[in-house]
Amino acid sequence: MTLSIAATDLAALFDGIPALLAMEGVNPAPLALPGLSVWQVTRQAGGLRLHRPGSGAEGPGVPVPVPPASALAVVTPDATLAVPLLAWWSCAGPETPPVIEAADAEAALPQLARLALAALSRQAAATAVLHRALAAARQEAEESREAMVSLIQHSSRSGPPAGLSQALALQPSAAGHAVTTQDGRLAAGQALGLKLEGLACLAVHVREAQVAPAGLLRLRLYGAESGRVFGAWLVPGEALVPGWLVLDLPAPLGPVRETACLDLTAELELGDVLALSLDDRQTAPERALAVRGGPAQERALALRLWTAPFGRRFVVPAYWDAEAIGQALAAPGVPMRLPAQVWEGARFPVGQVDWMALGTEAPRLVASFGPGKQLVIVLPAVPVNGLDLLQAEVAVARGDAGQLEAALWLQPDGMPLALESDLVLDGPEARWSGWRSAGAEGGPLLLPLALPLNAPRSMTVVLVLRHAGQVPGQPLRVEWSDLLGFRDLCPPPVPAPRQPLPAPKPSAPIRPAPPPRAAGPVPVAPPKRPVAATASQPAPSGPSAAIVRLQEYFVTPDGGYRHLDIWLEGVLAGPRSWPVLRFKLALRGEGPVLEFRAREGWPTMFSTWPSAEADSWGPFLLVREGDLAGEAFDRLPQERDRHMLAAMVRLLPDAVARAVREAPQAAAEEALWLRLARRLADAMKVPAG
Incomplete structure (x- = not known):
C-alpha cells in the first residue's frame, strides 16, 4: 500500500505547519483553522491519496517518501478506516499520530485542542533546548577567539608571559594525617573540585620519603566526564623528598569544561616508605581521597593548584610523561584486546604448539603434552603502551585441569629466549606472575600481571605451562584463549544520589467530547464564598x-x-x-x-x-x-x-x-x-x- 500526493502539493506537506489528516466521512471544513494545515485522505485503487479539501483526488501523483513530522492527529468517523494509513505510517516513520474518532469535525475539536496544547508545550521545550545550545555555542566561539588572541600575542611576543594564579591551597595536616604505601604499593584518586580549564601547575605534599632510585610515583590529571588524560608525570625515587613536589604542565589547559581529577600510583621496593600529606581539615565524602584497598578517608590530599591564561605560559616540565597524554582511562574492569599481529609472531622454543580455528574465529594456540612436560610460548613485541595490567586466559580442553600449572612472564624486547632458564627477573622491566593452578570450581585459568609504571612501548610476553601429574597416559590439551590489557584507575568517591522526584501519574486517556445537547435554560449557580486557606495547603514558595x-x-x-x-x-x-x-x-x-x-x-x-x-x-x-x-x-x-x-x-x-x-x-x-x-x-x- 502506498500513499500518494500531487507533486505540486508535496512541498506544502513538509512546510512544518501542524497538519491534520481527515479520513473519508469527515467534513474537514470546520477544521480549517489559522495555523493548521488540513489534508483529506481518500481511498484509491492500490493505495491512499492525500489532497487538499475541495480539490480532486484525480490526476498523477507521486509517493509520499516519509510521514510528515508535523502531523498533529488523524480524524476519522471509524477507527478501522485509519488502519491502512497507520500501517503505512508505522513502516515508514518512527511514531504514528494519535487518532481522534469522531462522527463530525465539531465533535473532534475538544480533543484536538488538547493535542494542540501538548504539541505547543513540546515545541516550547525544544526551543528552550536550542536556545541553551546556541548560548553554549556562542560561549565556545568566544573561548576560541580568546585562545587565538593569546596564541597570536605569544607568537609575536607582544605580551609578557603570564604569571600563575593560585586556584586551590589545601594545607598539610598539622596532626600528621597522611596516606602511606602498603607493601610498596599505593593507588589513590581524588576529584579536585574545579574545572580543568586554565590549570597550569600542581603540587602535592610529601610528608615522608625513604625511596630507592628505582621507585616511581605516577600522577595523572584527567577529566572526570571523558576519562581523557591531560597531564601525566613519572617521578623517580631520587626526586621524592619531604616537602612540596611541584609539577608543571607544558602550557595552561585550554577551554576544557570537564571536572579535574587526580590519579596517583606508587610502586616502590620492599622496605621503602612514601607518605603523602592529607588536608588539615575534613571535607565532603565526594572530595576526599579514595585509596584502593584502604579505609574510607575523610580528608583530601594536601595540594596546591595554579592557573594561567591559555597560550600565555610555556615551560619544559620535569618528569613529564608525554606518551600518556590523550589516553582515555577506561572504567575499571573494561578489557582491551590486543591486535591480531601479536599472535601471528608467536614462537615456541619448548614443546609443540598448533594453531586451531573454528569457523570464522581467529586461530588460537592449542597444545597437548603429558605428565612432567613443559611448554613455552613467546609473544614478542606485545604493545603495552598505556596499559597497567595484562591478563592471560588459559583453558583446559581435555584432561584434569587440576594438574595444570601456568606462569606469565614479562621480558624486555630483544632478549634471546631459547629455554625456560633464559627467563630472568634482574631487569627493572621484568615481571613474573608466579605459578598458578586452576581452581576446583572449573572455568579458565586467569593469569593477571601488573606492568611497570615506566613500561616501554612494547615487551615480550612469555607463557610457561607444565603438567604436574605423575601418572603416564593422562595428557592435557590446553588452549591459550586470550590475552587482554587493562588500564588501572582508582576513581574518586561518587557523591550520594539526590532523592529523585516521583514519576508523574499517568494521565487519563482523552475521550471525544459528547455532542452538544439541545439548548435550554441555563441555571444560575449561587455565588461561592471564598475558600479559606487551610494548614494542609502548602505555602507559596519563593523564586x-x-x-x-x-x-x-x-x-x-x-x-x-x-x-x-x-x-x-x-x-x-x-x-x-x-x-x-x-x-x-x-x-x-x-x-x-x-x-x-x-x-x-x-x-x-x-x-x-x-x-x-x-x-x-x-x-x-x-x-x-x-x-x-x-x-x-x-x-x-x-x-x-x-x-x-x-x-x-x-x-x-x-x-x-x-x-x-x-x-x-x-x-x-x-x-x-x-x-x-x-x-x-x-x-x-x-x-x-
Missing part, C-alpha cells in the same frame, strides 16, 4: 532556579574590585518563568552592585534596555543597594521586567550560595558574598504591579 553556574570569579590585583558572574537557567517565580538569566554581583568601594550587560553571550532580559550608560564592552546597567530601595523598579515600564528583577534579587542568597561552590577562591569568601547578597535582597522594596 527558584533549576541550574546555577558560576561563569567567572574575578578580582583585581589590589583587591579593590571583585565580582561573581552568575548564569541561571529555569527560573520560576509564581506563574512566571524565565529560561535564562545572567548577572554580575560586584563589590566596589561603595558596596554591592548588580551589573547587567547588553552584549553577545548575555540573554535578552529587558523588553527595553533601561540604561544609557556604556563602556568599551557595550551598554551596561548598574543596580545598587540604594536603587533597590528607591526608584529602580519605577524605571522599568514593563511589568514582566519588574517581576524579573524582583525574582532575581529575592533569589540572590540562594544563587550565590550555589555558585561559589564552583570556584575554590570564591568558596573561601562565601561569608562575604552571602552578606552582600542578603544586603541587596533586604534593601529591595516590593515593586508596584
Whole structure:
C-alpha cells in the first residue's frame, strides 16, 4: 500500500505547519483553522491519496517518501478506516499520530485542542533546548577567539608571559594525617573540585620519603566526564623528598569544561616508605581521597593548584610523561584486546604448539603434552603502551585441569629466549606472575600481571605451562584463549544520589467530547464564598532556579574590585518563568552592585534596555543597594521586567550560595558574598504591579 500526493502539493506537506489528516466521512471544513494545515485522505485503487479539501483526488501523483513530522492527529468517523494509513505510517516513520474518532469535525475539536496544547508545550521545550545550545555555542566561539588572541600575542611576543594564579591551597595536616604505601604499593584518586580549564601547575605534599632510585610515583590529571588524560608525570625515587613536589604542565589547559581529577600510583621496593600529606581539615565524602584497598578517608590530599591564561605560559616540565597524554582511562574492569599481529609472531622454543580455528574465529594456540612436560610460548613485541595490567586466559580442553600449572612472564624486547632458564627477573622491566593452578570450581585459568609504571612501548610476553601429574597416559590439551590489557584507575568517591522526584501519574486517556445537547435554560449557580486557606495547603514558595553556574570569579590585583558572574537557567517565580538569566554581583568601594550587560553571550532580559550608560564592552546597567530601595523598579515600564528583577534579587542568597561552590577562591569568601547578597535582597522594596 502506498500513499500518494500531487507533486505540486508535496512541498506544502513538509512546510512544518501542524497538519491534520481527515479520513473519508469527515467534513474537514470546520477544521480549517489559522495555523493548521488540513489534508483529506481518500481511498484509491492500490493505495491512499492525500489532497487538499475541495480539490480532486484525480490526476498523477507521486509517493509520499516519509510521514510528515508535523502531523498533529488523524480524524476519522471509524477507527478501522485509519488502519491502512497507520500501517503505512508505522513502516515508514518512527511514531504514528494519535487518532481522534469522531462522527463530525465539531465533535473532534475538544480533543484536538488538547493535542494542540501538548504539541505547543513540546515545541516550547525544544526551543528552550536550542536556545541553551546556541548560548553554549556562542560561549565556545568566544573561548576560541580568546585562545587565538593569546596564541597570536605569544607568537609575536607582544605580551609578557603570564604569571600563575593560585586556584586551590589545601594545607598539610598539622596532626600528621597522611596516606602511606602498603607493601610498596599505593593507588589513590581524588576529584579536585574545579574545572580543568586554565590549570597550569600542581603540587602535592610529601610528608615522608625513604625511596630507592628505582621507585616511581605516577600522577595523572584527567577529566572526570571523558576519562581523557591531560597531564601525566613519572617521578623517580631520587626526586621524592619531604616537602612540596611541584609539577608543571607544558602550557595552561585550554577551554576544557570537564571536572579535574587526580590519579596517583606508587610502586616502590620492599622496605621503602612514601607518605603523602592529607588536608588539615575534613571535607565532603565526594572530595576526599579514595585509596584502593584502604579505609574510607575523610580528608583530601594536601595540594596546591595554579592557573594561567591559555597560550600565555610555556615551560619544559620535569618528569613529564608525554606518551600518556590523550589516553582515555577506561572504567575499571573494561578489557582491551590486543591486535591480531601479536599472535601471528608467536614462537615456541619448548614443546609443540598448533594453531586451531573454528569457523570464522581467529586461530588460537592449542597444545597437548603429558605428565612432567613443559611448554613455552613467546609473544614478542606485545604493545603495552598505556596499559597497567595484562591478563592471560588459559583453558583446559581435555584432561584434569587440576594438574595444570601456568606462569606469565614479562621480558624486555630483544632478549634471546631459547629455554625456560633464559627467563630472568634482574631487569627493572621484568615481571613474573608466579605459578598458578586452576581452581576446583572449573572455568579458565586467569593469569593477571601488573606492568611497570615506566613500561616501554612494547615487551615480550612469555607463557610457561607444565603438567604436574605423575601418572603416564593422562595428557592435557590446553588452549591459550586470550590475552587482554587493562588500564588501572582508582576513581574518586561518587557523591550520594539526590532523592529523585516521583514519576508523574499517568494521565487519563482523552475521550471525544459528547455532542452538544439541545439548548435550554441555563441555571444560575449561587455565588461561592471564598475558600479559606487551610494548614494542609502548602505555602507559596519563593523564586527558584533549576541550574546555577558560576561563569567567572574575578578580582583585581589590589583587591579593590571583585565580582561573581552568575548564569541561571529555569527560573520560576509564581506563574512566571524565565529560561535564562545572567548577572554580575560586584563589590566596589561603595558596596554591592548588580551589573547587567547588553552584549553577545548575555540573554535578552529587558523588553527595553533601561540604561544609557556604556563602556568599551557595550551598554551596561548598574543596580545598587540604594536603587533597590528607591526608584529602580519605577524605571522599568514593563511589568514582566519588574517581576524579573524582583525574582532575581529575592533569589540572590540562594544563587550565590550555589555558585561559589564552583570556584575554590570564591568558596573561601562565601561569608562575604552571602552578606552582600542578603544586603541587596533586604534593601529591595516590593515593586508596584
